[in-house]
Amino acid sequence: MRVLGRYPTGYGRYAKSTEGVPEEMFDALQASGFTHFQQSGTGAIRKYYNYVRVAPMIQPLDDLGEAWTLHDEVAEPGYYAATLDTGIRCELTVGEKVAVHRYTFPASSSARLVLDLSCGGLAIDQGRTVPLRAHVESFGLGRAQGTVVMEGVPLSVYLQVHSPNWRQMLWYDRRLVEGGTRLDFDSIRQTTLRPFGLLFRGRALAGETVEIRLGFSLRGCEQARDNLLRECGDDEPSFDAIRARTAASWGDHVGRVRVEGGTPARRTVLSTAMYHSLIKPCFGDDESPFWPASGPFAFDVCTMWDIYKTQIPLMMAITPNRALDLLESLIRVSEEEGNFPIGYRMARGADRFFRQASALAHTALADAHAAGIGDLDWTWALVHMEADLRRLYGEDFFEYGIAYPITHTLDLAYGHMCTARIARALGDKRLADDLEARGRLWVNAFDPRTGLLRDSEFYEGGKWNYSFRLLHDMRARIALAGGDDAFVAMLDSFFGFGAEPVRQPGLRPSPVEMAEGFALNRFEGLNNEPDMEAPWAYHYAGRPDRTAEIVHAALTWQFGTGAGGLPGNDDSGGLSSWYVWASLGLFPVAGQSLFLINTPAFARAAIRVAEGEFVIETTGHREHPIGADGVEETPPTQYVQSATLNGRPCESTHISASEVHRGGVLHLELGPEPSDWGRSNRPPSLSDGLPRGTPA
Numbered sequence: 201m202r203v204l205g206r207y208p209t210g211y212g213r214y215a216k217s218t219e220g221v222p223e224e225m226f227d228a229l230q231a232s233g234f235t236h237f238q239q240s241g242t243g244a245i246r247k248y249y250n251y252v253r254v255a256p257m258i259q260p261l262d263d264l265g266e267a268w269t270l271h272d273e274v275a276e277p278g279y280y281a282a283t284l285d286t287g288i289r290c291e292l293t294v295g296e297k298v299a300v301h302r303y304t305f306p307a308s309s310s311a312r313l314v315l316d317l318s319c320g321g322l323a324i325d326q327g328r329t330v331p332l333r334a335h336v337e338s339f340g341l342g343r344a345q346g347t348v349v350m351e352g353v354p355l356s357v358y359l360q361v362h363s364p365n366w367r368q369m370l371w372y373d374r375r376l377v378e379g380g381t382r383l384d385f386d387s388i389r390q391t392t393l394r395p396f397g398l399l400f401r402g403r404a405l406a407g408e409t410v411e412i413r414l415g416f417s418l419r420g421c422e423q424a425r426d427n428l429l430r431e432c433g434d435d436e437p438s439f440d441a442i443r444a445r446t447a448a449s450w451g452d453h454v455g456r457v458r459v460e461g462g463t464p465a466r467r468t469v470l471s472t473a474m475y476h477s478l479i480k481p482c483f484g485d486d487e488s489p490f491w492p493a494s495g496p497f498a499f500d501v502c503t504m505w506d507i508y509k510t511q512i513p514l515m516m517a518i519t520p521n522r523a524l525d526l527l528e529s530l531i532r533v534s535e536e537e538g539n540f541p542i543g544y545r546m547a548r549g550a551d552r553f554f555r556q557a558s559a560l561a562h563t564a565l566a567d568a569h570a571a572g573i574g575d576l577d578w579t580w581a582l583v584h585m586e587a588d589l590r591r592l593y594g595e596d597f598f599e600y601g602i603a604y605p606i607t608h609t610l611d612l613a614y615g616h617m618c619t620a621r622i623a624r625a626l627g628d629k630r631l632a633d634d635l636e637a638r639g640r641l642w643v644n645a646f647d648p649r650t651g652l653l654r655d656s657e658f659y660e661g662g663k664w665n666y667s668f669r670l671l672h673d674m675r676a677r678i679a680l681a682g683g684d685d686a687f688v689a690m691l692d693s694f695f696g697f698g699a700e701p702v703r704q705p706g707l708r709p710s711p712v713e714m715a716e717g718f719a720l721n722r723f724e725g726l727n728n729e730p731d732m733e734a735p736w737a738y739h740y741a742g743r744p745d746r747t748a749e750i751v752h753a754a755l756t757w758q759f760g761t762g763a764g765g766l767p768g769n770d771d772s773g774g775l776s777s778w779y780v781w782a783s784l785g786l787f788p789v790a791g792q793s794l795f796l797i798n799t800p801a802f803a804r805a806a807i808r809v810a811e812g813e814f815v816i817e818t819t820g821h822r823e824h825p826i827g828a829d830g831v832e833e834t835p836p837t838q839y840v841q842s843a844t845l846n847g848r849p850c851e852s853t854h855i856s857a858s859e860v861h862r863g864g865v866l867h868l869e870l871g872p873e874p875s876d877w878g879r880s881n882r883p884p885s886l887s888d889g890l891p892r893g894t895p896a
Contacts (some may be wrong), residue, residue: 220709230267231284234292235319236299236416237546240479241770242502247545248327251350252357253319254412256288256303257312261374261399264314277454277475278446293443297427297484301412302439311404313361313412314371315397317346330393336383337421338370344398345421351547353418353489358425359398362411362437366402411437418489418499418546453478456518457780461803461823468761470783470802476776477514481507481526490548491536496525503543504564505556506771509732510778512564513788516573517860520810523564524574530561531576534584539591551592556659558593558608559615561585563791566618569625570793571857578626585619586631602644606656607666607730613642617672617886618791640886642671643680651681651690664694664721665730670789674740675885684741691737695723695750726754727768727775736787736796739853740882745839745874748799751782752837755801785816785868786860789883793857796883797850799838799870812863820870840877841869853878 213229214222233255239248255264268284275281281291287306292299305311317336320329329350336346342361347354361368370377373394377383383396400410415428432438454474459467482500501507515523533550534540540561543553562585569578590598593608603609617639624632646667647654653663668691671677681687696702702722705713724731735754738746758767759779770776781787784807785800803821807814822835843850846864855866 219714220705221707223707229270229273231270231282232265232267233314233316233319234290234301236414237482237500239500239502240476240772241766241775242506242772243769245502245543245545247329247351247502247547248322249320249329249546250322251317251320251329251348251355252414253316254301255312255314255316256284256290256305256410257314258286258288258305258308258310258404259312261312261314261371261376264316264374264395276447277450279443291439293439293446295431295442295446297416297487298431298442299414299416300432300439300442301414302409302437303412304407304409305404307406308404310401311366311410313363313366313400313410315359315399315412316395317348317357317397318393318395320348320350330390331385331388333388334383334385334396336370336396336398338368338381338398340368340381342368342400344368345424346398347421351545353546353548354420355546356417356419356421356424358415358417358421358428360413360428360432361400362413363400364402364404364408364410366400366410369399369401370397371399372396411439413438418484418487418497423487450475453519456808457784457805458808459783459802459805461821462801463823465761466755466783466801469759469765470780472761472765473759473776473779473783476770477511477773477780478519480511480772483522483525483529485525488532491532493532495532496529497532498526498529498544499546500772501526501530501541501544502772503553503556504560505542505553505729506774507777508560508563509729509774509790510781510788511773513567513790513857514777514780516564516567516571516857517807517809517814520573520861523568524576527561527565527568527574527576527581530564531581531584534561534588540584540588554592555605558603558611559589559618560611561588562615562618566621566791567788567793567857569622571861573861578622582619582622582626582628585615585622586635589615589619589635597638597641601638601641604656605658606645606654606663607658609645610642610653610666610669610671613639613645614672614791616641639672642673643676646677646680648680651686661724661728661730662718662721665724665728665734668694668734668737669730670733670736670740670792672792673886674737674883676887678741684743687741688738688743688746691734691741691746694721694734695746725767726758726778727766727771729771729774732774732778733787733789736789736798739796739878740885742879742882744798744853744878747796748839748874749837751798752801755779755782756834788857789854792884794883795855795857795860797840797843797853797855797866797868797878799840800868807860809861809863811861814860814863815865816868817865818868818870822870822872836872838870838872839874841871841875842877843868851877852881852883854883 213226233253235250235253237249237251270282273282279293283289289304291302321327331348331350333349338344345358347356370380370383413432415424417424481498484497484499486494488497537550539550541550542556593603596603597612616635620632620635645653652667678687735747735750783801784805785798787796800816804817844867
């Protein structure tokens with residue numbers, strides 16, 4: 201759905217805002233039509249797709265672009281419906297490479313179905329996408345096709361319209377092209393763009409429906425037609441069949457995590473989080489416009505910085521084949537373009553978003569190799585992993601052992617360690633030793649006087665946000681901070697234990713107000729990628745009770761079922777994936793094939809994994825009571841007292857990813873007070889084996 205003025209995170213009625221409360225632009229949700237290929241809760245990335253707008257109208261073509269208020273909205277996985285204030289009921293569903301629309305018109309002597317192929321982006325500053333080249337061809341009898349080249353990518357569509365003998369025409373600049381069957385544009389610029397597309401027009405009886413089916417491809421109109429025919433057939437309306445098939449597929453995927461207990465609201469939020477976690481990345485099998493080979497093409501990885509900590513580990517657990525497809529696609533991008541992407545959209549350019557981070561694909565590849573997922577050519581993968589470590593900021597890291605912005609030093613040291621593990625497993629000891637030595641240079645990023653990162657520029661955060669990453673040598677990291685007590689005190693300060701609540705900025709906050717907030721050096725929220733893993737840093741200092749308190753508060757107070765039910769950008773599902781793991785009482789440490797254990801939000805949960813089920817069950821779990829007024833009350837935090845894994849005592853606060861992927865039963869005994877469980881048996885660190893307190 202295309203909503204005018206839509207905030208990049210999907211707030212719809214509000215203006216773009218990166219600080220404070222966004223301004224409301226419209227009194228109600230409204231739409232100028234329905235488009236295809238949407239981002240999922242991303243920030244200001246200046247690339248929002250929204251291609252091929254379909255606008256059902258009873259007004260003249262001159263009114264194309266007018267926004268109509270939406271009424272009676274219904275949204276389900278794979279289905280959306282709403283009524284425009286013109287009286288047209290709109291329904292949309294999707295398949296793997298097709299979209300099917302069904303419109304029910306009121307009585308009208310001149311109803312219209314308008315396709316705008318020039319449409320792209322959002323109606324916000326710097327949010328519009330203009331096609332470079334295009335062609336549209338009308339075959340008559342409800343058949344047409346076209347291709348628009350957007351940011352170097354040819355998006356082709358083949359369409360069929362089931363309408364009651366309506367006329368079919370091309371249009372340009374809101375004027376009909378009488379008798380024309382083809383439009384061609386060899387060069388389009390911002391200054392020369394005029395809208396263009398197709399129009400179907402005729403008389404509509406009250407309650408009469410029109411169905412339009414669109415097949416898409418990035419490899420031309422012929423493949424778009426094949427995609428449409430494969431999923432929809434050639435003639436009869438197929439809306440209900442496609443909707444049922446898609447609903448069944450979504451039901452299967454969302455059902456791969458099942459829970460028992462909890463309030464209805466919590467179960468709803470979890471199901472919604474599962475849905476959001478699986479919307480992206482987008483895959484177009486056999487659809488790459490950049491290389492001719494068949495196989496997976498992940499064209500909407502936006503971005504790895506958002507998804508590598510939580511979402512990719514979730515894919516590896518419940519959809520391992522798709523996780524493998526993603527990794528294969530990333531390797532192919534590296535082969536074709538020269539480096540692994542931090543973000544990859546429906547546009548060539550793997551070096552975009554490079555400011556966010558470095559070497560993030562290495563973490564996912566290391567996890568997949570350790571877990572034995574799939575049959576990638578790991579020698580091929582290792583070649584690209586090693587080469588990628590020398591690109592962009594990696595040159596400085598290789599030359600000097602440090603790179604600025606300083607967070608890239610942490611990224612690159614971590615990437616070297618992940619690559620070293622694969623090299624060692626493949627028997628290349630010399631390479632592994634060299635990579636591991638460079639992996640220990642993470643220490644260069646820290647100021648030993650403060651125990652925090654060195655002063656630098658920081659992407660969406662500050663040195664406090666980035667200083668609590670779950671490194672591969674947390675034992676040495678804690679020693680650098682002065683030991684367990686000092687490290688815990690720093691974390692307590694970061695999370696605001698014992699401090700006054702932070703006053704939230706309001707509408708149009710001044711630079712002074714924002715600077716005062718940043719100067720507090722406090723936890724910014726789970727939607728801030730550097731902060732996602734910070735609550736679990738307590739595990740490494742022997743304080744899993746603190747993790748339990750912070751995660752419990754976040755699950756209780758920051759997520760809900762209504763508007764504003766997410767504490768910020770969902771970022772392609774990264775935040776929703778955080779919620780799924782936190783609710784299960786697990787947290788993946790990306791790149792280390794490791795899960796940290798915490799108090800779950802449900803009495804029992806089961807994850808469907810490749811080899812069966814991994815079950816998290818509890819004893820002593822307290823449900824959220826419902827008060828006399830029907831409002832959910834907040835119980836106190838619960839703490840793990842003891843644990844068993846497959847019937848054997850589990851004294852540590854971690855288990856391996858392989859143990860989760862194989863299936864089994866993790867049983868947690870919960871209680872109202874912190875216990876000694878997990879205080880001494882810490883998650884593994886690179887320098888384990890040295891006396892505690894000794895620098896690595």
